[in-house]
Amino acid sequence: MTVGILFDMTKCIGCGACADACKEQNKLPGPVEEVTTAYTWTTVEAREGQYVRHLCMHCLVPTCASVCPVAALHKTPEGPVVYDADKCMGCRYCMMACPFDVPKYQWDRAIPIIGKCIMCTSRVKQGEATACATACPAEATVFGSRADMLKEAKERIRKEPDKYIDHVYGLKEAGGTGVLMISGVPFEKMGLKAKLTDEPPAMRTWQVLSNIPDFVAVWGVFLYGVHWITARRDTVAHHEAARKGPDTIDTTHTGRPS
Ligand code: SF4
Ligand code: SF4
Ligand code: SF4
Structure with a gap:
């Protein structure tokens, strides 16, 4: 439902x-x-x-x-x-x-x-x-x-x-x-x-993206960048939490701010 x-x-x-x-x-x-x-x-x-x-x-x-x-x-x-x-x-x-x-x-x-x-x-x-x-x-x-x-x-x-x-x-x-x-x-x-x-609009978004030359080739490089940024976020967040104490970091899956 x-x-x-x-x-x-x-x-x-x-x-x-x-x-x-x-x-x-x-x-x-x-x-x-x-x-x-x-x-x-x-x-x-x-x-x-x-x-x-x-x-x-x-x-x-x-x-x-x-x-x-x-x-x-x-x-x-x-x-x-x-x-x-x-x-x-x-x-x-x-x-x-x-x-x-x-x-x-x-x-x-x-x-x-x-x-x-x-x-x-x-x-x-x-x-x-x-x-x-x-x-x-x-x-x-x-x-x-x-x-x-x-x-x-x-x-x-x-x-x-x-x-x-x-x-x-x-x-x-x-x-x-x-x-x-x-x-x-x-x-x-x-x-x-x-x-x-x-x-x-989601349909049109993917149609546009799939028509961009080199989109697929660029995608792999991009995902590597994403991985790097995400890993960096985790590191920075970890250090920030350690500095401020245990209740200051958002670890939820809901977008809830800390
Ligand atoms: S944020 Fe909400 S309104 Fe906007 S595209 Fe996503 S589901 Fe639709
Ligand atoms: S506006 Fe707030 S209370 Fe209403 S459905 Fe969305 S998250 Fe829940
Ligand atoms: S403002 Fe009051 S009456 Fe209007 S939707 Fe919200 S709770 Fe209901």
């Missing part, structure tokens, strides 16, 4: 409980910031008389994962697109490739990693809803199978056609996403990209 989140902009009351719950669930330092960062994985923004959430869309075919040379990002069988900080070499290809501008970099760190919503993958694996959906008091953020979320979205639109734009955002955008959104205001006015193709 592929899981999904439905966010209904017309029901959101802007309380911010989702963003607070995300901070707590993922042990992200500092207060919720105004925009998403490596330490704030979701925000709630007021626009056009309703609210919009910003978070990873958990693409069905994630471009971030397809361009990552060391497979630091990957899609789990359940649907969340997760991140392995131990593998990341900090190239930022994922940031450039994401059609929704989601991955954020730790600009304040000597050895930065990426931060983004991982759809509470540990909770999801145990059959629990995401922390943001659990915290939402207004049924604006709900969690379930993607198929059920799509059904629920269509049902809400069917029941109140005057209230909603007749479209489920994420049904086809960028090849389809695990996060679906419905709104009473055109999506582009809510700050969402409206001109994304139905084809997953």
Whole structure:
């Protein structure tokens, strides 16, 4: 079963409980910031008389994962697109490739990693809803199978056609996403990209790469470089941990900052 989140902009009351719950669930330092960062994985923004959430869309075919040379990002069988900080070499290809501008970099760190919503993958694996959906008091953020979320979205639109734009955002955008959104205001006015193709950008990325001359030859050299950089990261991180003490280094597989 592929899981999904439905966010209904017309029901959101802007309380911010989702963003607070995300901070707590993922042990992200500092207060919720105004925009998403490596330490704030979701925000709630007021626009056009309703609210919009910003978070990873958990693409069905994630471009971030397809361009990552060391497979630091990957899609789990359940649907969340997760991140392995131990593998990341900090190239930022994922940031450039994401059609929704989601991955954020730790600009304040000597050895930065990426931060983004991982759809509470540990909770999801145990059959629990995401922390943001659990915290939402207004049924604006709900969690379930993607198929059920799509059904629920269509049902809400069917029941109140005057209230909603007749479209489920994420049904086809960028090849389809695990996060679906419905709104009473055109999506582009809510700050969402409206001109994304139905084809997953990931497909086009690989088509482009495979057509670059010498791509395959360069690949081997590149991977050797990756190995060297990763080994260097480990060494530096080890020395940094030894200097600061045992609790200061991020060894999780979730992108959680230390
Ligand atoms: S929204 Fe961006 S970061 Fe999230 S899965 Fe899609 S491509 Fe990756
Ligand atoms: S799904 Fe989990 S990680 Fe993603 S925004 Fe919600 S609480 Fe945060
Ligand atoms: S918890 Fe629910 S109602 Fe509150 S801001 Fe988040 S989505 Fe909106």
